[in-house]
Amino acid sequence: MSTLCQHLTTLDTQHLRRDTQHICPECVALGSTWVHLRICQACGHVGCCDDSPNKHATKHFHATQHPVITSAEPGERWAWCYVDEDLREY
Numbered sequence: 001m002s003t004l005c006q007h008l009t010t011l012d013t014q015h016l017r018r019d020t021q022h023i024c025p026e027c028v029a030l031g032s033t034w035v036h037l038r039i040c041q042a043c044g045h046v047g048c049c050d051d052s053p054n055k056h057a058t059k060h061f062h063a064t065q066h067p068v069i070t071s072a073e074p075g076e077r078w079a080w081c082y083v084d085e086d087l088r089e090y
């Protein structure tokens, strides 16, 4: 039996934080590139995925402990909790 992730079960998927510019600002500052973008649902931080060289979304979690990200990619509808390592599609 796995325990339910409370971060994901209480996530309001009707009112998710969205990205507006569709860039990873930290990669832009570095002059780097990214593969996919993720959005922190605690603060709206936009960072790049673990397939990207700089992994800014995961670095943001380690820096802030904000648990939940969603994909910023069009057509992708899922949320990931770093704390519980759990995925929820919505």
Ligand SMILES: [Zn+2]
Pocket: 005, 006, 007, 008, 067, 081, 082, 083, 084, 085, 086
């Ligand atoms: Zn969780």
Ligand SMILES: [Zn+2]
Pocket: 024, 025, 026, 027, 034, 047, 048, 052, 054, 055, 056, 057
């Ligand atoms: Zn990045």
Ligand SMILES: [Zn+2]
Pocket: 040, 041, 042, 043, 044, 045, 060, 064, 066
């Ligand atoms: Zn955050």
